[in-house]
Amino acid sequence: MKLLxxxxxxxxxxxxxxxxxxxxxxxxLDREGTQGLQADLSRPDAMAAxxxxxxxxxxxxxxxxxxxxxxxxxxxxxxxxxxxxxxxLAQAAAELGAWLVQYSTDYVFDGCGSVARxxxxxxxxxxxxxxxxxxxxxAIVASGARHLVFRTSWVYxxxxxNFARTMLRLAGERDRLRVIDDQIGAPTGAELIADVTAHAxxxxxxxxxxxxxxxxxxxxxxxWHGYARHVIExxxxxxxxxxxxxxxxxxxxxSDYPTPARRPLNSRLDTHKLRTTFGLHMPQxxxxxxxxxxxxxxxxxxxx
Numbered sequence: 501m502k503l504l505x506x507x508x509x510x511x512x513x514x515x516x517x518x519x520x521x522x523x524x525x526x527x528x529l530d531r532e533g534t535q536g537l538q539a540d541l542s543r544p545d546a547m548a549a550x551x552x553x554x555x556x557x558x559x560x561x562x563x564x565x566x567x568x569x570x571x572x573x574x575x576x577x578x579x580x581x582x583x584x585x586x587x588x589l590a591q592a593a594a595e596l597g598a599w600l601v602q603y604s605t606d607y608v609f610d611g612c613g614s615v616a617r618x619x620x621x622x623x624x625x626x627x628x629x630x631x632x633x634x635x636x637x638x639a640i641v642a643s644g645a646r647h648l649v650f651r652t653s654w655v656y657x658x659x660x661x662n663f664a665r666t667m668l669r670l671a672g673e674r675d676r677l678r679v680i681d682d683q684i685g686a687p688t689g690a691e692l693i694a695d696v697t698a699h700a701x702x703x704x705x706x707x708x709x710x711x712x713x714x715x716x717x718x719x720x721x722x723x724w725h726g727y728a729r730h731v732i733e734x735x736x737x738x739x740x741x742x743x744x745x746x747x748x749x750x751x752x753x754x755s756d757y758p759t760p761a762r763r764p765l766n767s768r769l770d771t772h773k774l775r776t777t778f779g780l781h782m783p784q785x786x787x788x789x790x791x792x793x794x795x796x797x798x799x800x801x802x803x804x
Contacts, residue, residue: 501705502527504556506539506547506589507563511657512603515694516562523702527554530563539563541581544588551592558701559593560601561586564633568607569760571628582632587639594645599704599711601697606653606685606717608634611764614684618770619651619713627761637713646708648700650693650716650774653767654727657690658795665796667728668735671744681725681751685767686717689788700778710777715769718785725751730786734793 501524507513508528520526529539537554541547541563551559564582565571571578586602593600607630608623625631640647656662664687670677696716704710722730729749736742754763771782 501525501558502554502556503558503560504551504554505529506541506559506561510562511655511660511690512693513562514659515657515690516560516697519694519698520560520701523698524557527556541585542577544580544585547585548588548592551589551596551598555596556598558599558601558705559589560697560701561589562603564603565629568627568629568763571632572760575628575632578628578632579635582629583635583639586636587643590640590643590645590647593647594643598645599701600640600645600647601701602636602640602647602649603693604633604637604649604651605630606651606767606769607764608637608651609764609766611683611766613766614768615766616768616770617715617766619715619773626764629761630764641713646704646711648697648704648711649713650697651713651769652688652693652716653685653769654687654717655690655693656687656789656792658792659690662792663687663724663727664731664789664793667731668740671732671735671742674744676748676750677728677744678750678752678756679725679728680754680757681723682753683763683765683767684721684723686719686721686769686785687727687789688716688718688785689792692718692783692788696774696778696780699780700774703778714774714777715771716774717769717771717782718788719771719782720784720786721768722785723751725749727789731789731793734790735797738797740797
């Protein structure tokens with residue numbers, strides 16, 4: 501089986517190169533190009549032509565416009581990459597009878613309330629990023645292509661920059677930190693997303709009726725403040741250089757940290773459909789974060 505992976509060097513794309521390998525021959529591409537093949541989602545027609553040329557059985561699109569604040573000033577480019585390109589991929593997939601795997605986000609919701617949203621919940625994005633990701637979802641469904649669309653949240657990986665690394669750097673430089681505590685979600689590792697994708701894709705290939713939209717996030721919930729404190733105290737307990745005092749991480753509301761794009765306060769995702777459909781167990785968010793920290797910091801201690 502031939503699988504076409506787009507966005508190979510992103511956080512999720514990097515892990516997908518590993519997770520998808522047992523399923524078949526993976527052609528992994530990014531915007532820079534490999535052996536004359538280029539995956540530039542700012543050119544949707546070229547992406548469709550690429551699919552028609554390679555004729556993969558599965559397309560996994562891990563590329564996206566993810567600069568949430570910048571999207572407010574570049575809505576057209578965000579739309580091209582997050583909506584028009586997935587639409588072109590889906591239409592080409594439908595023509596070939598191929599599967600399309602796409603990643604979406606909790607930003608398709610308005611973030612009100614405190615209940616975890618399932619796949620049937622009403623959407624209401626607050627930002628250009630959220631709107632374009634929702635438009636991409638809708639275009640895939642309308643195409644008639646067999647698909648797996650995974651909405652996820654608060655994605656991190658050991659590779660590249662992430663919130664945890666930023667907090668550790670700042671905690672080593674400052675006596676106090678101020679971190680938002682009224683946005684609630686579940687930090688979800690790229691490694692987990694990739695492994696779940698491979699598992700679900702294998703099942704869906706055997707049972708096409710499993711085509712659809714699924715919420716994919718680690719179990720449990722926390723705020724950015726709770727996330728920061730967990731990371732800092734984990735590192736402190738293992739002897740890493742931490743300057744900030746144990747009670748020096750101050751909780752602040754979102755209103756104290758204005759940004760061009762509005763963030764949803766409630767990023768909780770109900771993963772019941774994913775777990776029951778594919779027979780999966782979502783680990784608590786702390787487990788993945790601690791494993792990532794062990795890798796980043798070179799710590800071989802046992803996670804709690």
